[in-house]
Amino acid sequence: MNNNDRNDRTLTRLLREIPARRAPATLELRVVNALQGGATGAARYGYKHWPLPARGACLALCIAFAVLTVYAEASLPSPALLIPPAWVDGAIVTAISLYSALFGLAALGYHTLYRPR
Amino acid sequence: MTFMRDYQDMVFTTAARLTGNDAQAEDIAQEVFIKAHAHFPEVKAGSPGGWLKTVTTNLAINHLTRYRRRWHMFSDIWPAGDVEWGVEDTLLADVGAEQRRRLVDNALKHLPAHQRIPLVLYHFDELSYQEIAARLRVSLSKVKTDILRGRAALLKILESSGLVREVL
Numbered sequence: 001m002n003n004n005d006r007n008d009r010t011l012t013r014l015l016r017e018i019p020a021r022r023a024p025a026t027l028e029l030r031v032v033n034a035l036q037g038g039a040t041g042a043a044r045y046g047y048k049h050w051p052l053p054a055r056g057a058c059l060a061l062c063i064a065f066a067v068l069t070v071y072a073e074a075s076l077p078s079p080a081l082l083i084p085p086a087w088v089d090g091a092i093v094t095a096i097s098l099y100s101a102l103f104g105l106a107a108l109g110y111h112t113l114y115r116p117r
Numbered sequence: 118m119t120f121m122r123d124y125q126d127m128v129f130t131t132a133a134r135l136t137g138n139d140a141q142a143e144d145i146a147q148e149v150f151i152k153a154h155a156h157f158p159e160v161k162a163g164s165p166g167g168w169l170k171t172v173t174t175n176l177a178i179n180h181l182t183r184y185r186r187r188w189h190m191f192s193d194i195w196p197a198g199d200v201e202w203g204v205e206d207t208l209l210a211d212v213g214a215e216q217r218r219r220l221v222d223n224a225l226k227h228l229p230a231h232q233r234i235p236l237v238l239y240h241f242d243e244l245s246y247q248e249i250a251a252r253l254r255v256s257l258s259k260v261k262t263d264i265l266r267g268r269a270a271l272l273k274i275l276e277s278s279g280l281v282r283e284v285l
Contacts, residue, residue: 007268015240018218023129024143028121031150 121150124166128173134237135177137226145176174242178252181234224274232267235260 047055128149133142149172153160160168225233235253238244246264250257 004265011268012240018221019214020126020130021133021222023125023146027125027129027143027146030147031121034147034151035154
């Protein structure tokens with residue numbers, strides 16, 4: 001019998017005799033809470049699993065925040081006048097491009113390393 | 118809850134040995150019992166232990182599969198190391214069951230996922246090489262190599278604890 005066969009046999013015997021570990025005391029409570037709705041609530045899942053009113057409210061909030069940001073930027077006093085509008089547009093385009101590139105890279109990384117096949 | 122108390126150690130242990138991470142194992146165990154609750158009549162009517170073990174193994178593998186590409190990559194570059202290790206039949210025989218469990222579980226946590234998972238499926242879940250290859254969607258030769266290397270690595274870790282001596 002070679003070493004591999006002997007290791008196989010010895011480890012098989014050893015490992016099958018090993019007792020189970022004790023589950024954490026918190027497990028039972030977690031399951032009870034989950035079954036009562038806590039951990040299975042919408043917040044645990046992604047946006048597309050949220051209830052329709054929650055999705056609508058979130059979307060409305062995001063739009064309101066974006067509009068508010070644009071108005072705040074437009075109503076800036078004097079310093080804004082010192083910056084040529086073309087620069088502001090360029091900065092916005094650059095920021096969007098960089099954000100898109102970063103998002104693309106992150107998506108590519110996720111796809112390469114984590115995404116289940 | 119009696120049902121859960123009867124099986125929670127087995128479910129948690131199965132998940133912990135596959136993932137090598139107690140927090141992930143607890144998450145998986147929670148999911149398993151939620152699924153069991155949803156299918157309770159069916160689970161109770163059959164073999165609850167078998168059902169729970171299968172679901173735990175599947176969920177743990179699904180969880181680990183998310184990292185598949187990463188551990189494939191590491192598997193390919195991982196050094197082969199010295200696999201010519203032999204152990205005596207009396208391995209850890211002079212150590213108490215609880216201490217043995219602690220030593221082995223701790224050693225398993227130190228193995229890379231691509232070695233630990235097939236090793237656990239083979240030695241604890243008693244799956245064949247072919248079954249493991251099918252479950253992990255890898256080649257048979259890779260399963261054999263990873264188990265071989267995993268065994269050698271496990272024995273080295275146990276040897277470093279002074280409880281296993283090299284016989285070659």
